[in-house]
Amino acid sequence: MKIDIGITEKDRSAIADGLAHLLADTYTLYLKTHNFHWNVTGPMFNTLHLMFETQYTELALAVDAIAERIRALGFPAPGTYSAYARLSSIKEEEGIPSAEEMIRLLVQGQEAVVRTARGIFPLLEKVSDEPTADLLTQRMQIHEKTAWMLRSLLAK
Template sequence: MSTINIGINLQDREHIANHLKRLLADSYTLYLQTHNFHWNVTGSQFRELHLMFEEHYNELALAVDEIAERIRTLGFAAPGTYRAFVELSSIEEVEGVPEAGKMIEILNQSHETLVRTSREALKAAQAADDESSAALISDRMRVHEKTAWMLRALRD
């Protein structure tokens, strides 16, 4: 592969890529969590939650591709195994099938975790003057903040 000369030195690109790997792992873990809840939600809010969770996991499916491609653009391999995601992710796996209200609470917490992960990654991108990564991360942060707000609004 030829040398990457995009105005960001190797050390900074690696630092940003490592943050993006955590963002990717959290995003993929949340994708799986949301898809699981989409399949298994029951109760009086079934239709609303089933459809909402589907919207969320579809949006996350696109997001993980963008994040992985940015890691590759910076010159590093994107993680792509469950083992790598477990090691990198800040989001805990859920045991069993929680009731709908607990699903909402768990997803809210996971989206808020992604906001925090995004904030750390954004600092690294901004410090290296990496506007492309910063824009991607900022967009992701905005999506997760809004989704967390919407999930909080569902609580009884």
């Protein structure tokens, strides 16, 4: 059945493409955060282990919301590692970095997600896609706050 929500198919496709990149970034950050949760060591182990668990749990819920918005716009949501590797601006880490480096890498990942989300806004404003703008605003707030909290752990 044809979708008639006041946004053309071409614009919905462009939004879905932007959201696919956001989904890939979010999933890649989820995987990285979960990996660091499992492998963190050192004097901040308990603090970071619990903080990373909170963060990856939140990210797991976020990927569902992003994928469902892509579906609501009428397009398939990417759901494979190969698609995420192609679409994500966040690179995987080889090996196990130090706890401090994990924090730095997660700050970079949180900020990358914000940049990806922010890049979609011009099209959303052009076509008045308030539901997607609302989703992205919420995601950006969460990622900016999480980046701040992580950066605070690095203050000397």
